[in-house]
Amino acid sequence: MNNLIILPILIPLITGVILIFFSKKILAQRWISAISSILTIIAAVLLVNHVYKNGIQTMDVSNWEAPYGITLVSDMLSALLVLTTSVIALAALFYSFKSIGIEREKFYYYPVVNFLLVGVNGAFTTGDIFNLFVFFEVMLMSSYVLMVLGGTKIQLRESIKYILVNVISSALFVIAVAYLYSVVGTLNMAHISVRISEIGNAGIITIIAVLFLIVFGLKGAIFPLYFWLPGSYYAPPAPIMALFGALLTKVGVYSITRTYTLFFYHDAGYTHQLLQILAIMTIIAGVIGAIAYLDIKKIIIYNIIVAVGVILFGVSVLTQESLTGSIFYLIHDMNIKAALFLLVGIIIRITGTSDLDKISGLLHRYPGLGWTFFIAALALAGIPPLSGFAGKLMIVRAGFEVESYVGAGIVLMSSLLVLFSVMKIFIKGFWGAPRAYKGEEDAPVKWLLFGPALLTAFAVLYGVGTEAIYPVISMAAETLANPEIYINAVLKE
Amino acid sequence: MKTNDVILQTVTKFTLFVIILFSIHLFFAGHYYPGGGFIGGLMTSGAIVLLLLAFDIKTVKAILPIDYIKVIAIGLLFSIGTGAGALILDMPFLTHAFTYVDLPLLGKTSLHTAVLFDTGVFLVVIGVTMTIIQTIGESE
Numbered sequence: 001m002n003n004l005i006i007l008p009i010l011i012p013l014i015t016g017v018i019l020i021f022f023s024k025k026i027l028a029q030r031w032i033s034a035i036s037s038i039l040t041i042i043a044a045v046l047l048v049n050h051v052y053k054n055g056i057q058t059m060d061v062s063n064w065e066a067p068y069g070i071t072l073v074s075d076m077l078s079a080l081l082v083l084t085t086s087v088i089a090l091a092a093l094f095y096s097f098k099s100i101g102i103e104r105e106k107f108y109y110y111p112v113v114n115f116l117l118v119g120v121n122g123a124f125t126t127g128d129i130f131n132l133f134v135f136f137e138v139m140l141m142s143s144y145v146l147m148v149l150g151g152t153k154i155q156l157r158e159s160i161k162y163i164l165v166n167v168i169s170s171a172l173f174v175i176a177v178a179y180l181y182s183v184v185g186t187l188n189m190a191h192i193s194v195r196i197s198e199i200g201n202a203g204i205i206t207i208i209a210v211l212f213l214i215v216f217g218l219k220g221a222i223f224p225l226y227f228w229l230p231g232s233y234y235a236p237p238a239p240i241m242a243l244f245g246a247l248l249t250k251v252g253v254y255s256i257t258r259t260y261t262l263f264f265y266h267d268a269g270y271t272h273q274l275l276q277i278l279a280i281m282t283i284i285a286g287v288i289g290a291i292a293y294l295d296i297k298k299i300i301i302y303n304i305i306v307a308v309g310v311i312l313f314g315v316s317v318l319t320q321e322s323l324t325g326s327i328f329y330l331i332h333d334m335n336i337k338a339a340l341f342l343l344v345g346i347i348i349r350i351t352g353t354s355d356l357d358k359i360s361g362l363l364h365r366y367p368g369l370g371w372t373f374f375i376a377a378l379a380l381a382g383i384p385p386l387s388g389f390a391g392k393l394m395i396v397r398a399g400f401e402v403e404s405y406v407g408a409g410i411v412l413m414s415s416l417l418v419l420f421s422v423m424k425i426f427i428k429g430f431w432g433a434p435r436a437y438k439g440e441e442d443a444p445v446k447w448l449l450f451g452p453a454l455l456t457a458f459a460v461l462y463g464v465g466t467e468a469i470y471p472v473i474s475m476a477a478e479t480l481a482n483p484e485i486y487i488n489a490v491l492k493e
Numbered sequence: 494m495k496t497n498d499v500i501l502q503t504v505t506k507f508t509l510f511v512i513i514l515f516s517i518h519l520f521f522a523g524h525y526y527p528g529g530g531f532i533g534g535l536m537t538s539g540a541i542v543l544l545l546l547a548f549d550i551k552t553v554k555a556i557l558p559i560d561y562i563k564v565i566a567i568g569l570l571f572s573i574g575t576g577a578g579a580l581i582l583d584m585p586f587l588t589h590a591f592t593y594v595d596l597p598l599l600g601k602t603s604l605h606t607a608v609l610f611d612t613g614v615f616l617v618v619i620g621v622t623m624t625i626i627q628t629i630g631e632s633e
Contacts, residue, residue, distance in 0.1 A: 006586045014573055020566035062587040 002057045004050055005074045007043035008082045008121045011036055012089075016114035026105045030097050033110045037090040040117070044083035051079045052472060056479065056489035058127065066127075066490050067188035073127030073490055076476035077327060081124045081254060084331050087458065088246050088338040089117050091451030092239040095342050098444045099349060100239060104149050112149070116142035116243060123251045127490055129180065130187045132255065133173050136219070140166050143248060146240045147232065158235035165228040169218035176211040183208065190490035193262045193483050201266045209264035209271045213256065213278075220252025222312060223281035226305050230289065233301050238345020241297070245304050246338035250330065253308055257315050257326065261480040268318060276316035280407050282309030283414045290421035294356045296344050296429070299421050300337070303380065306414055307333040313407050314395040321401070324470075324477035325394025331473075332379070332387040332462060339376045339455035340422075343369065346448045347429060351437045356425065361434030368449055370430045372456050377426055379459040381419035387463035388415075390470075498547060505547040512540040520615055521608075530611035534618025541619075542626060550630055561623040568616025575610040 015036035022028045051057055057074045060066055074082075093113065100109055119139025126132050144166075148159040181187060183204055184195040196205055214225070221229045233244055256275070264271050286305030293299050311333065314326030344354070346369055351359050363370040375386070382388030392415060399408030462469065479485045516536035523529025545553050579588040591605035 003580050003583070003586060006580070010573070010577060010580075010586070014577070017566050017569040017573065020562060023562075059585050061585055062589065063585045 002050070002059055004043065004047050005057055005059045005072045005125060008040050008047065008086060009118055009125060011040045011043060012114040012117040012121065016111040016118065019111040019114065020108065023108060024106055026102060029105060029110045033093055033114065036114070037086060037093055040086040041083070041090060044079070044086045047074060048079045048083050051076055052475065056486065058490050067186050067191035070131050071127040071188060071490055072125050073486070074125055075479045075486060075489070076472060077480065078124040080327070080331055080472070080476060082121050084334050085117065085120050085124070085247055088243070088334060088455065089113070091338060091342065091455050092242050095242070095345065095448055095451040096239040098447045099345065100237060107149060108145070109149060112142045112145045113243065116146065120247045120251055124254060127189050128187050129177055129189055129192065133177060136173065136251070137170065139248065139251065140170065143244065146243070147236055150237070155235045158232045161228055162232040165218060169215055172211070173215045176208060176215050179211060180208050188490065189258070189262060190487040193487055194491070196263055196266065205264065206267045206270055209267070210274065212259050213275065216252045216255040216259070217278070219249065220256060221249050221305055221308055222278050223285050226282065226285065229305065230298060230301050234297055238342055238348065241345070242338045242341035245301065245341050246334045249304055249308055250334050253311055253330065256312060257480065260315055261318070261323070262483050262486060265318065265483070272316045272318055275312060276404065276407055279309045279312035279316055280410050282312065283410055287414050287417045291417055295354050296347060296356060296425050297354045299425060300340050300344055303418060303421065304337060306418055307337070310392065310395060310411055310414065313411055314398065317398050317402055317404060319398050319402065320477055320481040321394050322398030323480045324474050325391045325398060327473050327476050329388065329391030329395060332391055332459065335455050335462065336376055336380050336387065336459050339452040339459065340380060342448070342452040343373045343376060346445060346452070349443045349448065350440045350445065352439060356428045359429040360432035361430070363430040364434040366445060369445060372449065372453050373430070374426055376452070376456045376459065377422035379456070379463065380422055382415050383419070385463045387459040389463060390466040501547045505543055509540050509544060512543070513537055516540065520611065523611060524605060524607065530614030531618055534615040535622065538619050538622035541623060545626070545630065550627065561620045561627065565617050565620030565624070568613045568620055570613070571616065572610050572613030575606055575613065578606070
């Protein structure tokens with residue numbers, strides 16, 4: 001039992017509630033949410049440290065013993081993701097202070113962001129499949145509010161699509177959980193894993209596995225279920241886009257990773273092969289989008305899809321090395337996507353447009369912005385020694401080892417094209433003749449740059465310090481590769 | 494068109510209190526029998542909705558000048574506070590405690606922290622239902 005696990009969920013929850021009372025006092029809201037997100041980071045750091053020293057931590061909520069009650073489980077993977085989430089939240093909040101606008105701030109922007117974090121951190125931490133659904137819903141409901149908040153025309157249009165897709169996938173989620181429950185008779189994830197290995201390689205489990213892949217694939221935007229994403233993520237303002245792009249799809253990816261390593265590893269020949277094919281298709285579809293568009297938001301959005309494919313390719317290979325690579329890449333990608341979305345947000349704030357043809361020469365007046373973007377872009381593509389490199393290297397190497405040459409080759413090729421897609425922004429937007437833009441004088445660029453610069457600095461440290469971080473990440477991958485570690489920690493057998 | 498709803502208004506004035514009393518009964522019954530914070534809260538909001546139907550939004554706002562969003566927040570504070578209280582005693586989140594006390598008139602009564610949690614649920618349900626209904630009603 002360790003109550004440290006609940007703190008990254010509880011702190012944003014209490015903050016969200018308290019902020020409702022201060023809905024019209026914006027300054028108080030900003031201060032409270034900043035302090036609380038720093039507290040959440042501290043709690044998450046303590047948690048990572050604790051898990052590193054003492055192994056997997058569990059907590060039986062309400063003191064009902066596993067597998068009967070709901071159990072929260074913090075293994076290294078979930079602790080690291082909670083930490084990454086908290087850091088991204090701080091960066092996005094800082095960015096929001098001077099960009100989101102008083103109208104949104106008055107209409108519960110900060111409480112809703114906090115509730116979103118409750119959902120995300122909860123989904124990463126829970127050890128109960130139905131509870132995972134509940135946290136998904138908490139996260140989705142907050143995201144509906146954030147999606148529509150402000151009520152511009154494009155937001156309203158995309159909200160309908162977004163809500164429709166997610167309501168359908170939530171319904172499928174409950175159906176899938178019910179299906180699984182009717183077969184194994186338990187909801188505790190460790191217990192489910194035990195029961196599934198008792199059943200062995202049964203056809204029905206494979207069907208459920210595919211059903212879960214559809215559910216999480218809709219949230220995590222894999223091929224061909226990503227169709228809603230480019231439109232929906234395009235609509236809201238930059239900090240919300242950063243939160244969505246960095247966190248929401250990754251919760252789907254995390255859920256696939258968790259279920260496909262803990263539950264459905266018995267018929268890997270079918271399920272993981274399917275996952276692999278879809279992952280490769282996802283990479284291809286994402287890359288095509290990223291190259292095709294000349295709209296900076298669209299380019300970064302399609303890069304989310306590429307990353308989802310790369311991470312899931314690593315998961316589908318299912319060796320310790322590929323899982324280590326996937327986790328490396330997952331954390332890197334959350335971090336760098338948030339940074340890039342915020343940077344793109346600054347560019348749009350300065351120029352008033354996201355059309356690359358109407359932007360040029362930003363480097364002259366905004367060198368800080370330009371070089372931060374440059375580093376972030378290199379990190380995204382995985383240029384050594386920046387953060388994307390180690391993860392991709394391990395994924396590709398593991399892919400070659402299991403003789404999945406096509407997949408590994410495509411991952412390699414995709415890096416090149418990803419680099420091309422972001423360099424396109426740098427070359428067209430930052431080089432060339434400087435232009436004057438309407439309303440650029442009052443853009444608080446220095447303030448806005450704080451969040452993305454922080455995240456980019458993390459990306460550099462994460463890349464340079466790969467050697468130091470490696471034992472932590474490989475500990476996370478070890479739990480994924482050996483489900484019994486997870487099971488023993490939860491059921492204490 | 495002005496409708497003559499004197500019957501509805503008169504009946505409402507009387508039944509309102511019966512409904513609210515019954516909802517409180519349901520709320521407390523919920524610990525051992527069917528009922529509880531959710532259904533109690535729903536029934537209380539039902540009473541307020543009846544008031545809205547019989548009179549109009551302005552009158553009801555004058556009678557009950559409540560910001561229902563704040564009611565949600567207070568309810569959440571109750572529930573989270575009950576859950577977080579367990580952390581102070583170094584128990585897992587949401588662990589409840591109970592004891593039996595001899596109260597005058599009531600006799601042997603069980604006191605349970607779950608009631609505090611349920612009070613939160615009760616308030617949240619009222620807050621959410623009334624916020625939704627008021628928002629829909631105001632647009633007319």
